Amino acid sequence: xxxxxxxxxxxxxxxxxxxxxxxxxxxxxxxxxxxxxxxxxxxxxxxxxxxxxxxxxxxxxxxxxxxxxxxxxxxxxxxxxxxxxxxxxxxxxxxxxxxxxxxxxxxxxxxxxxxxxxxxxxxxxxxxxxxxxxxxxxxx
Amino acid sequence: xxxxxxxxxxxxxxxxxxxxxxxxxxxxxxxxxxxxxxxxxxxxxxxxxxxxxxxxxxxxxxxxxxxxxxxxxxxxxxxxxxxxxxxxxxxxxxxxxxxxxxxxxxxxxxxxxxxxxxxxxxxxxxxxxxxxxxxxxxxxxxxxxxxxxxxxxxxxxxxxxxxxxxxxxxxxxxxxxxxxxxxxxxxxxxxxxxxxxxxxxxxxxxxxxxxxxxxxxxxxxxxxxxxxxxxxxxxxxxxxxxxxxxxxxxxxxxxxxxxxxxxxxxxxxxxxxxxxxxxxxxxxxxxxxxxxxxxxxxxxxxxxxxxxxxxxxxxxxxxxxxxxxxxxxxxxxxxxxxxxxxxxxx
Numbered sequence: 001x002x003x004x005x006x007x008x009x010x011x012x013x014x015x016x017x018x019x020x021x022x023x024x025x026x027x028x029x030x031x032x033x034x035x036x037x038x039x040x041x042x043x044x045x046x047x048x049x050x051x052x053x054x055x056x057x058x059x060x061x062x063x064x065x066x067x068x069x070x071x072x073x074x075x076x077x078x079x080x081x082x083x084x085x086x087x088x089x090x091x092x093x094x095x096x097x098x099x100x101x102x103x104x105x106x107x108x109x110x111x112x113x114x115x116x117x118x119x120x121x122x123x124x125x126x127x128x129x130x131x132x133x134x135x136x137x138x139x140x
Numbered sequence: 141x142x143x144x145x146x147x148x149x150x151x152x153x154x155x156x157x158x159x160x161x162x163x164x165x166x167x168x169x170x171x172x173x174x175x176x177x178x179x180x181x182x183x184x185x186x187x188x189x190x191x192x193x194x195x196x197x198x199x200x201x202x203x204x205x206x207x208x209x210x211x212x213x214x215x216x217x218x219x220x221x222x223x224x225x226x227x228x229x230x231x232x233x234x235x236x237x238x239x240x241x242x243x244x245x246x247x248x249x250x251x252x253x254x255x256x257x258x259x260x261x262x263x264x265x266x267x268x269x270x271x272x273x274x275x276x277x278x279x280x281x282x283x284x285x286x287x288x289x290x291x292x293x294x295x296x297x298x299x300x301x302x303x304x305x306x307x308x309x310x311x312x313x314x315x316x317x318x319x320x321x322x323x324x325x326x327x328x329x330x331x332x333x334x335x336x337x338x339x340x341x342x343x344x345x346x347x348x349x350x351x352x353x354x355x356x357x358x359x360x361x362x363x364x365x366x367x368x369x370x371x372x373x374x375x376x377x378x379x380x381x382x383x384x385x386x387x388x389x390x391x392x393x394x395x396x397x398x399x400x401x402x403x404x405x406x407x408x409x410x411x412x413x414x415x416x417x418x419x420x421x422x423x424x425x426x427x428x429x430x431x432x433x434x435x436x437x438x439x440x441x442x443x444x445x446x447x448x449x450x451x452x453x454x455x456x457x458x459x460x461x462x463x464x465x466x467x468x469x470x471x472x473x474x475x476x477x478x479x480x481x482x483x484x485x486x
Contacts, residue, residue, distance in 0.1 A: 013477045054474070060215040061470050067208035071177035073167040107478055114471040115179055116209065120202075121464045123188045127200065128457050131190040 015103075016051040050102035052092040058082060062090045068116065069109035074100045144170060146438075151372060153437035155426040163206055163441065197449040198456040201373070203442060210370055210444045216463040217368035219356040222256040223453055224275060224327075225249075226349045226361075233346035236337050243337060247279075247349060248361045250307055250334055251451040254327040254351070256364075262352045271316030275327055275351040278311045283339035296338075303339055308332035310349065330452030364459055366449040373443035374419040377436040378411065386430060387411035393425035417445070 054061070062080040069078040077095040094102040146152075148170070152159045165175045185204035192199045202210060229244040236243065254275055262273040269276055283302045296303045307329035314322075337345070356363030376398070382390050383404075390411045391399040400414040421439065426432045448456040 011477070013474055057470070058215075060212045060220065061467070064208045064212040064467070065471075067163070067206055068177060070166045071175065073176055103478065107475065110471040110475050110478075112177055112179070114468050114475075116177075116182060117464050117468045117471070119179065119183045119186060120188075120205065120209070120213075121461060121468075123183075123186050124200075124457075124460060124464070127188040127190050128193065131193055 010055075012055050012057075014053040014055075016053065045103055046101050048098050048100075048102055049095040050093075050106075052094070052106065053089055054092055055089045057090050058088075059090075062092065065092070065109055065113055068113045069094060069105060071112075072105055072108060075105055148173075149441050150375065151439040151441055153421060153423055153426075153439065155423070155432060160441075163208070193457055195450075195455055196452060197447070198460070199445065199447045202370075202444045202446055205442060205444065207441070207444075210446070212467055213460065213463045214368050214370060214446075216466050217365050217448060217459060218363055220466055221364045221459060221462055222261075222353050222355050223362050223364040223451075224252045224254040224256050224259060224351050224353055225359070226252075226277075227352040227354065228350040230348035230350070231346075232348070233344055235343045236339055236345060237343075238337050243345075243347075246336060247347075248359075250336075251330045251453060252327065252351060253325070253330050253453050254322075255454060256353050258321075259353045261354075269315050269350060271318050273352060274315060275318075276313045276315060277328075277349040277351070278313050279305070279309060279336075279345055279347040279349060280311075281305055281309050281339070282344040283341050285341045300339075300341055305336045305339060305345065306332060307334040307336065309336075364451060364454055365456075366451055368446075368448045368459075370444040370446045372439035372441065373445060374416045374421050375438040375440055376413045376416050376419065377438065378413060378434065379436060380434050382411040382431070382434055383408045389428060390425060390431055390435070393422070393428070393431070395420050395422075 059082070062082070066078050066080055069075055074096050075094065076097045078093065080090050080092040082090050092106075094105055096102055096105055141149075147160050148165050151161055164170075165173070167175045169175065182204070187203040188200055189203075190198065190200040226248045229240075229247055231240050231244070234240050234243060238246070252275070259275075260273045262270075266273075281302050283300055286299055286301050289299050293299075302309075310329060312324040312328055318327075339345070354362035376394070387399075387401050387409055391401060393399075395418050397415050398413065398419045400412050401409050402412050404410050421437065423437060425435055426437070446460075448459060450456045450459055454462070
């Protein structure tokens with residue numbers, strides 16, 4: 001059941017902390033321990049390469065979002081996996097070419113996907129109206 | 141069509157393999173092509189034609205969209221759109237031949253007309269039936285001997301009363317204000333003649349059926365579609381004229397209606413591709429050495445023939461619209477989470 005979505009403190013989206021050779025973190029000493037939780041978040045938010053964990057999602061959102069994000073020329077790599085079939089989450093990886101933070105790419109992907117959906121919806125409703133109009137003409 | 145365009149836009153059916161199956165039209169993959177997402181050109185290129193639409197089923201062509209999106213809609217239709225189904229059966233009496241669990245499972249699979257959009261999910265641990273999240277039916281029936289049975293007719297329907305229990309015997313019990321909002325016809329089973337169980341004299345059922353809202357990922361009984369599927373538009377190319385006996389052979393290889401034979405002016409009978417849409421893509425033609433090099437079988441990568449069959453609660457066109465809305469909601473939810481509270485780290 002999808003009731004877990006209503007649990008208090010539910011977080012759908014998380015990021016893995018930055019630890020790989022990320023151009024953003026290369027400026028400082030990478031091995032230096034992140035001092036506080038907040039600065040870690042800040043670092044993640046500006047990182048060029050990021051892994052997201054999206055809870056309660058599967059190939060439905062994973063693959064369509066991957067497609068839209070790969071259409072973005074700023075993106076070097078984008079992919080996702082379902083780490084285990086009985087864990088209801090996906091790991092979503094974005095690596096950019098170094099000009100835009102991965103989070104911005106992720107946000108743009110979501111906005112684009114949403115707009116593509118609204119275009120499909122608009123076109124579909126037009127088609128339904130057209131079909132119903134044609135049917136009416138045929139019967140009269 | 142250049143070979144590059146062919147790789148980009150066609151799935152090739154070959155004798156021993158199907159090649160070019162994945163989309164490769166991403167920026168940087170092909171010099172000279174701008175494969176960036178452009179919403180205006182997406183809007184211009186997207187074509188939807190409805191071939192059939194009635195209360196139960198629909199078939200439409202969606203041209204100019206990628207499998208990633210088409211598949212998302214299909215998956216949402218099957219597994220993520222909500223509907224109402226019988227989730228709990230309180231068994232006060234069951235002396236039929238069906239064991240309690242089998243009977244309860246059968247009841248669960250009965251499709252209901254209730255529109256799930258008017259209901260809420262029932263929370264775990266919530267034991268009280270509430271008007272906003274639950275529908276209740278009663279099924280109380282006793283099988284008896286028919287005193288007015290016609291002699292020498294051994295049909296059970298003649299000998300017994302209530303020997304067959306159908307969905308029409310389910311009686312809706314409104315909770316709270318439900319009686320003012322719906323009629324029994326709005327929320328009941330989609331058909332009145334679904335056979336639930338057979339009884340014999342002395343056997344009886346006394347059940348309370350509790351229906352809740354759920355999604356297909358949880359249990360297939362909650363799926364609002366019988367099937368939701370798509371296939372790609374087939375394309376058959378005859379590289380050179382195929383005539384006479386070869387034409388007959390070619391026609392035999394495909395679903396009937398796909399290949400037509402036309403009489404030429406010189407008396408030759410020539411094969412013509414007439415309705416590739418009907419083809420089931422068997423690749424039978426590639427087994428004949430005399431045919432296999434003269435034809436090419438493709439599928440058009442961005443032409444989806446979508447078919448949706450509703451179980452009867454919601455019209456199929458509404459289901460498709462709901463599936464698009466649900467994908468938009470998913471995006472919206474994630475956007476809110478990025479913008480609302482800055483990213484949570486693991």
